[in-house]
Amino acid sequence: MISPANILADIADYMPFMKRPAPRFISESGNRIYGIVAEYADPHAVTVAAEQFRDAGYTRWDVYSPFPIHGMEGHMGIKRTILPVAAFGAAVTGVLAALALQYFTNDIDYQFVVQGKPTNAWEPFIPVTFELGVLLTAFTCIGGMLMLNGLPRWNHPLFSSERFLKVSDDRLIIAVEAADANFDPDATRRLLEESGGTNIELIEDDD
């Protein structure tokens, strides 16, 4: 039968790297397990719990909160993002591109004299150079932020949990992914309980 899924499967037969690895854990209903989530009472509780997961050596886990919690990078052990470097690169590119554009069009390709002023003076080129530098930096900032975050991605296994949908209101949730090397259904659940998590829930990935 011809369907997008089947076509993809046929292509993946020739390109093994396209296949998702076999699930390590399967739920009772036979679906791949995405991970386990637990709810925490307040920002203090979730920071303390985050430190426990960081120290236990988990790598594929996350704290979900309706607002950025102050200092969470340190509690979770998140490395600094490279976004500022990308933004700087974009600024330099924008500036150079703007200078190239202006020198090429007004000094090299088609010279014309206005008020007897030199065609190759740098001063009048500053405003456009600045603006294009800012423009490219802004696009890189937002585009880079979304790209590094893996967005846009409109669906996600976590959205299947009704409890998770309340994170955007006032809930604090820690989710540990089954793809984490340290993940163990029982041990991870125990750690979530010990760190103060409540309403622990198994999330399936029904792709």
Place this chain on the structure above:
Amino acid sequence: MSSIHPDQITAERLAGLRDAPGDYVGPAGGADGSLIEDPAVRAPLVLNDRSFAEVTETVCSYAECGPPKAWLGLITITSLIAAVGTGMILYLIITGVGVWGLNNQVDWAWDITNFVFWIGIGHAGTLISAILCLLKQKWRTAVNRSAEAMTIFAVVCAGIFPGIHVGRVWFAWMLFPIPNSNGIWPNFRSPLLWDVFAVSTYATVSLLFWYMGMIPDLATLRDRAHLRMLQGRERRLTLPMPVGKDIVLPFVPSAERVAAYIYGFLALGWRFSSRHWHRYEAAYLILAGISTPLVLSVHSIVSFDFATSILPGWHTTIFPPYFVAGAVFGGFAMVLFLLIPCRQVMPGFKDLLTLRHLENMAKILLLTGMMVGFAYSMEFFIAWYGGNEFEWSVFINNRANPAEAPYWWAYWTMIGCNVLSPQIFWFRKLRQNPLAIWIVAGFVTVGMWFERFVIIVTSLHRAFLPGEWHMFFPTWVDILTFVGSCGIFATLFLLFLKYLPVFAMAELKAVMPQADPHGGGHGHDPVASVAGGASAGGASASKGVGP
């Protein structure tokens, strides 16, 4: 709160050894509890001890209910005005720029006045989001979303005028460096071309900034719509009727489904992950950093349109800072002019937009009003001190002297509205009174329009030869185009009030006391905060949107 305060008087007062001064507003904090003057007590940014859920509810409920009758009535009126404005634009494009009152001498008048007026108004939003973010002014979280929205709508209105005043609009693409069959390029040494780049960059970056700030709040609206669908609480879409019952529309998805799809699409799948928040805050800080010089550059470049000419009255080096101060002044006035009525009409907004916010903005009006007043007097002083008789003649014979200048009333309206009216904010009672602030904001908005009119028309209408002197009289098309642009602005703002999150919920929640991971604001014991600070490790690297 410790009794060892660096300020001796405050320390004594906190220890109960000294009474408060006469008009001191104590810990009770005035009318709504936000006007605490005591430097040792932090004024609450959200009143009545609201929980996160209550903030979400207050902000989202407006976007989720059906359109109220009053809102429908208002938007009907404003969109009719906007339609008239659009009709005027079409009439101008079809007929030519001659439908305006421009003449050989006054070849820029209401069109460029309106352009500079609107683009100036468009400065408050980015100023609040960018500069106040860098200065860590937490109170900005209550006003930044609506101010940014106002910025974008004002830039939309501003963009209309230079777009249509050039005459043959279908050649407007020649402003951009696009290769063409004539083999010529735009002149990058012209301030008018700088203007094209500055305004279009500003519009784009403001839009990106606004949208990026809104992604988490759009995700909140998406999740709430999704939850209502799961709980079976769906509302049918109806066709509102002016009288009688609304007509339920058949064969269309429920309001919740439409909301979940539209907000969901716009939210880009945001899921409030801390790893995402980390990059988000970094991106937000960089955007704030680059928007700060950007917002200063835009009105500087707009002022170059005038300052680089050799026309007396325009040819002044004070123009860039003077224009920027005026833009901030006019922008804040418009923010206050729009938000004070919203605060009165929409219940729950008073908890988020407190008297303290209004007072802070009134202080900014007072400050920038005096900067503008200083610029007016300095311009006048230099016209005399510079010894240029043409410059002096523009100021005396074209503007200030009622016996000589036909436009003296415009000049003195400008002085009265912009310099004198904000002076009432020296009185605490008046700068804490929403009605007084609203009236002054209205005066300032009028005054800032007259400022641009004075700069443009009074400088142009009398050239070096008296034989070239012409007055400017607006035609009905001039007037209706400007009124129409106000209609476009009001319509867009009303749509924003109804369908988008009017407050930055995620940022508001982050500055509420219960969001503090180190024990929630009260009873901040030093041991816990030291431990928290140490374990945070790279806490200095955490780029705070809020705290």
